[in-house]
Amino acid sequence: MALLEVKELTKHFPVRGGLLRRVVAQVKAVDGVSFSLEAGRTLGLVGESGCGKSTLGRAILQLQRPTSGQVILEGEDLVRTSPRRLLEMRREMQIIFQDPFASLSPRRTVAQTIREPLEVHRIGTPAERNAKVEELLQVVGMRPAVMDRYPHEFSGGQRQRIGIARALALNPKLIVADEPVSALDVSVRAQVLNLIARLQRERGISFLFISHDLSVVEHVSDHVGVMYLGKLVELAPAHEIYRDPRHPYTQALLSAVPVPDPKRKSRRMVLTGDVPSPMDPPPGCPFHKRCPKVMDVCSKVVPPVLDVGAAGRPHRVACHLYA
Amino acid sequence: MSGAPLLSVRDLVVEFATEQGVVRAVDRVSFDVHRNETLGIVGESGCGKTVTGLAILGLIPSPPGRIAGGSILLEGRELVGLPESQLRGIRGRDIAMVFQEPMTALNPVFTVGSQMTDVLRRYRGLTQRQARGAAIELLAKVGIPAPEKRIDEYPHQLSGGMRQRVVIAMALSCDPKLIVADEPTTALDVTTQAQVLEQIVKLQQEFHMAMVLVTHDLGVVAETCHRAIVMYCGRIAEKAEIGPLFAHPRHPYTVGLLESIPRVGEHEKEDLAVIPGMVPDLLHLPPGCRFADRCMRRQPLCDESLPELDGDDSARSRVACYHPF
Numbered sequence: 001m002a003l004l005e006v007k008e009l010t011k012h013f014p015v016r017g018g019l020l021r022r023v024v025a026q027v028k029a030v031d032g033v034s035f036s037l038e039a040g041r042t043l044g045l046v047g048e049s050g051c052g053k054s055t056l057g058r059a060i061l062q063l064q065r066p067t068s069g070q071v072i073l074e075g076e077d078l079v080r081t082s083p084r085r086l087l088e089m090r091r092e093m094q095i096i097f098q099d100p101f102a103s104l105s106p107r108r109t110v111a112q113t114i115r116e117p118l119e120v121h122r123i124g125t126p127a128e129r130n131a132k133v134e135e136l137l138q139v140v141g142m143r144p145a146v147m148d149r150y151p152h153e154f155s156g157g158q159r160q161r162i163g164i165a166r167a168l169a170l171n172p173k174l175i176v177a178d179e180p181v182s183a184l185d186v187s188v189r190a191q192v193l194n195l196i197a198r199l200q201r202e203r204g205i206s207f208l209f210i211s212h213d214l215s216v217v218e219h220v221s222d223h224v225g226v227m228y229l230g231k232l233v234e235l236a237p238a239h240e241i242y243r244d245p246r247h248p249y250t251q252a253l254l255s256a257v258p259v260p261d262p263k264r265k266s267r268r269m270v271l272t273g274d275v276p277s278p279m280d281p282p283p284g285c286p287f288h289k290r291c292p293k294v295m296d297v298c299s300k301v302v303p304p305v306l307d308v309g310a311a312g313r314p315h316r317v318a319c320h321l322y323a
Numbered sequence: 324m325s326g327a328p329l330l331s332v333r334d335l336v337v338e339f340a341t342e343q344g345v346v347r348a349v350d351r352v353s354f355d356v357h358r359n360e361t362l363g364i365v366g367e368s369g370c371g372k373t374v375t376g377l378a379i380l381g382l383i384p385s386p387p388g389r390i391a392g393g394s395i396l397l398e399g400r401e402l403v404g405l406p407e408s409q410l411r412g413i414r415g416r417d418i419a420m421v422f423q424e425p426m427t428a429l430n431p432v433f434t435v436g437s438q439m440t441d442v443l444r445r446y447r448g449l450t451q452r453q454a455r456g457a458a459i460e461l462l463a464k465v466g467i468p469a470p471e472k473r474i475d476e477y478p479h480q481l482s483g484g485m486r487q488r489v490v491i492a493m494a495l496s497c498d499p500k501l502i503v504a505d506e507p508t509t510a511l512d513v514t515t516q517a518q519v520l521e522q523i524v525k526l527q528q529e530f531h532m533a534m535v536l537v538t539h540d541l542g543v544v545a546e547t548c549h550r551a552i553v554m555y556c557g558r559i560a561e562k563a564e565i566g567p568l569f570a571h572p573r574h575p576y577t578v579g580l581l582e583s584i585p586r587v588g589e590h591e592k593e594d595l596a597v598i599p600g601m602v603p604d605l606l607h608l609p610p611g612c613r614f615a616d617r618c619m620r621r622q623p624l625c626d627e628s629l630p631e632l633d634g635d636d637s638a639r640s641r642v643a644c645y646h647p648f
Contacts, residue, residue: 048512048513048514048515049483049512155601157601185367185368185539186367186539186541186580186583186584187367187579187580187583187597187598188601189583190583190584190585190595190596190597190598191597191599193585193595194594194595194597197594198594212512212513214513214587215584215585215586215587216585218585218587219585219595242587252514253513253514254587255517256513256514256516256517257513257542257587258516258517258520258540258542258543258545258546259542259545259546259586259587260541260542260544260545260569260581260584260586261545261569262545262546262565262566262569263569263570268517268521270514270517270518270521271514271517271518272518273468274482274484274485274515275482275512
């Protein structure tokens, strides 16, 4: 059974305007997203700014309550469960944020930061909590001696390790990592990525890994989902989506990544125009205005989600080309 | 490259006074930029790449910063020590700049058109009407659709990619000899980045400009530059043409950087190669090679003295390392 199952998840934000601050429109930040995540696996979620990937991560964790749909963690629907039960369920799911400078309180020591989830959930005696903090620091590759220091004394990579230690404190089954390495330099980024891969291997944690960086996502993920304007347009095993992307948006996205090899120039598919506003998405396929393979039907009918993979290896794509 | 270089930077030293002491952000850096070429300056945060770019523009904030040594020659004319009034004439006319965040370069309360025509009238002495025509032409050049409509819009009405195009159009408006672009596409999404990079390469060729492109992204360097310098802790670690730099990187730092980048299409869930440790504190630099502490080829000599770049600029690749690849 899947650890996490997301069904038709939707998150709309009202847009207020005018003198009376009436709701004049809805931003469909997440619009009918479905997928499942097995225990001990990583699903990479990619897309450009405003595609809804961070909102999706937060809606799954109930940090932002979904407008509709289901988020089923170990058989329990988080959207409909009681607040008390939800608090208990929060032990199983944690988040790692992008900016290690903003996500740690500057007035708390490393130990206080990592210990906090244990205190909130009343786990262990103070002595046990401290022992746990030491253990967690070692797990993320830091010396326990740094316990009493403050975040400003650490570099970005070290802060991200502290954030990861905090996320691990409750032995969660699911971690949503929202752009966890985007603020880090290349050489430090590799260290943190390896740490995340090791945690997944050794502890069997499932990750939802959100990033705009396709190469990073490929490196850590078993499956990759591509989002555009609130919708999941393609979902497939990682090696497959990179080898054989089917959705024209995925193809464009992949070809746009600058490659550190001057000999591999120009097989690029440059898109024209910009991402439309999610307040006013085009009818039909959300990508049709920029799609190089656009057909008549694309501007009229929302494309169905099709499975174009081999038997037993689902490869989902929402595109009329494969209908 | 033949002929005299357009820009020649020699032994540039930039220092900043901090409460803890003087930090040398750029330490004896030398390079040339020729006409019709793009030079990349690449490295991680704090390596001195941005400060080098600012020094060329005469924009080191002073205090706390100052150019503590060296020279910057533009067509043989010394820029270091020029009074601000003269530098202002050079900036914009001879050297233009493009920064990471386009909103810092655009004034939110004026339309795109009025900001562009201001520059064109002032530096090229055009009438309002001529300036407007020239501005529309420039906007079209940088790939803005319906420029005659866009010219009357305000910056907030444009997307991030469009704004950066407008900034590039403004940088081009005085036909500069040199453009210094600092992370021009870092704030943009990948598909927009691809559009803007393609435009930059096209314009560089069309206008026969020289360009200094400051970036942390080796992929961007590979796709846009002719030569590059790799900086580490204020020093040049490696200086090479793009071909040899990526085919045969010689400095252990360059090698480590290239290996630690995950690449699209090479799926393997194995560990990435890692450069162990961290960048040293600029206030407490070791006497020897600054990378020694993290280097897999470290020998006793590396801790004793600072390696200088080998050979001279006639070589396709130069490296500051005692035990290069």
